[in-house]
Amino acid sequence: MGTVTILHSLTDPDAREVIEWDGPYIDFLERRFPEGFNQPHRTVDMTNGGEVWGEAALEPVGERNLTLAFAPGGIDPITAAIIVVASVAISLAVTFLLTPKAPATVDGNSAGSAYSVSAQANQARLGAPVPEQFGQWERTPEYASQSYRVYAGNEEIRYFLLCLGAGKHQVDSVKIGETPITDLPSGIVSYSVYNPEDHDSELGNINSDFGIHENVETSGEVDQQELEPGGSSVYSDTVDGSTTSGTKTIVFNSPIADSAIRAGDVLTISAPPALAGTKTVSSATEYSITVTTNFGASVTDEAISFSVKRSTITSTGPFVTNKAGSQTTRIELDVEFPGGLYKQKDDGSFQNLTVAVTATVQEIDDSGNDVGSPTGHTFNVTEATNEPQRRTFSITKPAGRYSVSLARTDSQDLKARDSHRTIWTGLKAFLQYDNSSPRYGDVTLMAMKITGAQGISSSSQSRIFVKSTRIINQLGTSTPVAGGNLADVMSHIYVNQVGRPASELDNTAFSAFRSAQASRSGFNGVFDSVGTVWSALETVAALGRARPYPKAMTLSLVTDGVKTRSSVVAPHNTLSGGVKAQYNWIDPGGFDGVVIEYFDPATFERKTASWPLDEDDLINPKQQKALGLAHDNEALSMAKYIWRQITQRNVEFSWRMELDGRNFKPYDRIGLVVPEFNWAEAAFVTGASGNAITLDQIAPAGALSVILRDEDGTASDVLPATGNGTNTITLDDPPPFTLSHDGTQVSTICAFALTADFTVQDVTVMKVSPAKTSTAIDAVNYDATLFDGLV
Structure with a gap:
């Protein structure tokens, strides 16, 4: 079914109705406007820009999108057609592949906004328009897919795939947090930029070139789970202590590692002989162990040698690796040993300690039901070091959906002085690529790899700043240029983004405007929300003291400035009664100045320019934000221009x-x-x-x-x-x-x-x-x- 958009006002693009209709267009008109029309109007087929009238109105709307525009004030319907096209809503609604967990520092309401005052962070904006940047800008690009990490050689390697924005970009500089990557040691950060023709909107092309997997799902349920030793000695020691026959508690003279002991563990005492035997632990404190049955002898301040063993293997999980409807052939588990791995000898030196972890992988269907039998995968880590250790273990499986549980399965005698703490920190699935439909669209992507990421704070890793310059075609040509000349930007919005023919642009007016803007900074900013073509054109043109203007069947523009007299108006060429001039002094509205908010061209932080006084000396200034303005002198000129309009254009x-x-x-x-x-x-x-x-x-x-x-x-x-x-x-x-x-x-x-x-x-x-x-x-x-x- 198609739609008919009724545009009630060409000067207010928001005054619109959108109605679904698939029958003949003439039936729609007769039902919606049975009395006909009392003002000029025009219907445009938005698929081809053609006018719908006469016999064409007898055809079904079908899957087409028609726009019926009225012209309040009597704008010529032919002239109105150009505004109809420019009044439709625009949005590069290319959605991102996956939604990663947003970093804790992200302000979800303002991140990505051109006027956000919070510290921006990289995040996903699923379903939001892809930012449309022109000129040069520095921002924290959105994720194009889930970032992920792997541990290799005890180093953390982090992979990012970022969306720089619509169209082609050239990258000018990159920062991690506030640090330029050029200031980091060589080899820490590497990246590659992929314009639309490089990735071809397909998954896998960047993977083949850069080595980053483009569709990774990370489990949010696996996060710092500690794996307890199972079926093995978890603690042994010799400590002086005492107990009394007929009681259940040993009291020690020195602290023991009570945190390693829990109810149900097996306590084996080898000395003194009077206490030798096996008991079941009920509880433990820093200075005592309580068992479930009474001791049969008493000892006082004697050396008590004991060991504690876990009675069962404790498994953590299972956790689902990938969402319903997706398939993976590769699963990775991240495990950390925060205190290192070692057994400590009596002389204080370290010797090897081996920890074994076993993953149980079960295939499941989209409803979560088991499919077939689980498989076990055991990984051993042997080290003799007190430096933190990190490992990533990879499991290859047939394509499917899986759940994974993990347990420690090593069996050995461990003392309190030994280091074996084991933490499960990550579970990720590398999903298979599905290119049945385009995946990225007309965007530039940046693949980035940070090696040794454990040395860079997590908050900095989520604040990757990229300064880039948009590449668009020069006005009236297919020659790509890097920059934001206002005429080039307006041409791109109308021709390349909306898809209108270049012949609809008033070449004389736009060429003159381009030449006049050649020495100025141009538009340097980002459109990151849905708007209309007309409002975008107005925003860009305003930086050059200009306006878009419909001229018959072309889009023209008009500029403010010093002009020669183009015509004369006298009673002889006006309506009866001559010139009816209203000579009114314009109220300045109580303003005592103008403050322009713009952006620093070097840091892209917010700045202000004011006129005729410093901002601090103004009491009631007119405040105005200038999207796309990043030039000190031009910002001051805008403040002067607006103030002079208020104070010098004072007669209507x-x-x-x-x-x-x-x-x-x-x-x-x-x-x-x-x-x-x-x-x-x-x-x-x-x-x-x-x-x-x-x-x-x-x-x-x-x-x-x-x-x-x-x-x-x-x-x-x-x-x-x-x-x-x-x-x-x-x-x-x-x-x-x-x-x-x-x-x-x-x-x-x-x-x-x-x-x-x-x-x-x-x-x-x-x-x-x-x-x-x-x-x-x-x-x-x-x-x-x-x-x-x-x-």
């Missing part, structure tokens, strides 16, 4: 005109000629001969200044002319374009006044709102000094 104008007002764009500089405000006069041209121009009203005698408005709305420069007190004026030079006055075209408008009195109010267009038969224009006073000194 609005008027209505006919449909030709749609030719205006935001940030256009327009000249207002309004006689009622004692500005210049305006008249239609009714005739022309050479430099002489006839007007439909009388012009004053003397030196004049003149501006001519062509039929397409463009305006001339200020032209010198002479008036003779009649309706004829003479230009000093020939007109800059052919004047219209014969009635076949819109007549040329002439704004004029004595040079000494000539005044045209220049304004900056801020908003253009087309309706059915008119266009509303909102503007503010034009002020070129607003841009003085900005970078």
Whole structure:
């Protein structure tokens, strides 16, 4: 079944409904809008960008996704199509392979956020959008699969597979915690970067190249379980002590290793002969052992030689190795000996001690039921050292799902001074690869190996920082470039991410914007949540004092800055009643300055820039976050720009005109000629001969200044002319374009006044709102000094 998205407002992409429908589209329209439509609208097939109308509306929606867009204010439906495309929600919803346990230091609500103030840590964001980075950025990449460790030669080796983000990246630097890996000894950290064409979105390609398994499941149930000696002597000693016939307790003069003794153990006394025999332990303290039956003799302060043996083998587990529906052929167990392994001689020297651990592996089905018989796998470790020892034991099995239990099965006499403590610290299954569907998507991955990881804190291992630069195509080409030129980024979002043809971009406007931004830092940041194409384009363009703008069937953009006068508005080219200007002083809102939050280009930590005073000296500043901004001078320029808008663009104008007002764009500089405000006069041209121009009203005698408005709305420069007190004026030079006055075209408008009195109010267009038969224009006073000194 397909969907129909009703976009109620092109200026508010969140004002939408999504309705499932698979019948003919015309049936949907008749049911949803039985009275028809009272405003312009357009339906676009989002699978191909084509318009759905006429006979196409008779076809079933099927599996397609259609968007019905309304144009409040009367935006031309053809122009609206470009906004329909740009208003759809975007998300690179490539999910990560597995969810590892999040490190304890992770703030789950903020990790990965561009504005997180907590210490970020690597984690998985299952089901979340893959971060979309542009330019250069330093972040803690998410896990692409479960990290895992192995012990080899008593060294801990840790493997990570990290997702740097969507698309291609070049890695600039890597840190473990706060330490650059270049400062670590050689061989500690190694990594390799895999762009989309390297891993080909399949499991196994990185494994073959780097040696990291890409799908490992680690049991959360195995965590520091101590394995007790079983069927063997756990403790023997000779200590002076006393007991009384008919009692059950021996009291020792010196401490014994009571922690190694537990109820049910077998106590064997070999000396003195009066106590020799076997008893069952009931309890033990640091200075006593209590048994279950009475002693038959008394001794006082005599040397008592004894040993304690465990009566049964104690198994830990079983624990399931892999989730239902998955299969593994390789199981690994991690075992640690925190105090080392040794027997201590009377002279204090060490001799070999061997510990045996036996794993019982049982195949199970997806419901947890046993399949077949279990198998036993015994591993021996022999050492004579007090240094901590770590081992990983590997078991190969036929493909299946398994559970594992582990026990100590060595049998030997052990004294309190011997070191044999055995801890089960890990159980992991290496899952078989399933490439029946793409696994990674269009992302760059980093495989990393840390050798000797026991020497690096666990918190640092979960804070791997990678500084990388996104590689995208240069505007209008297939040439890859590293960086974040604003025009390249906007082109990538619209063309590469949304999949629209490059021909829909206004090449002239975007090329000019790219050239203007070549010397600036560009966009350096990360989109890491679902948004709309339009909001992403607006965020990027804002760093260049620009806006995306729909222009017929193309996506264009408009920039704010010093402009030449592009048109003239007078009563003659407005609706009846002339220019209806509202002359309002804009309230600055009580702000006494502006504070811009951005990021340090070296450390990527949060910084602020303020204007016109230092932040500490401002009482009520306007606060603004600038996503993608990582440049000190540009941040200060943004603060100045916003403050000057508040304080210098302080007069509002609005008027209505006919449909030709749609030719205006935001940030256009327009000249207002309004006689009622004692500005210049305006008249239609009714005739022309050479430099002489006839007007439909009388012009004053003397030196004049003149501006001519062509039929397409463009305006001339200020032209010198002479008036003779009649309706004829003479230009000093020939007109800059052919004047219209014969009635076949819109007549040329002439704004004029004595040079000494000539005044045209220049304004900056801020908003253009087309309706059915008119266009509303909102503007503010034009002020070129607003841009003085900005970078």
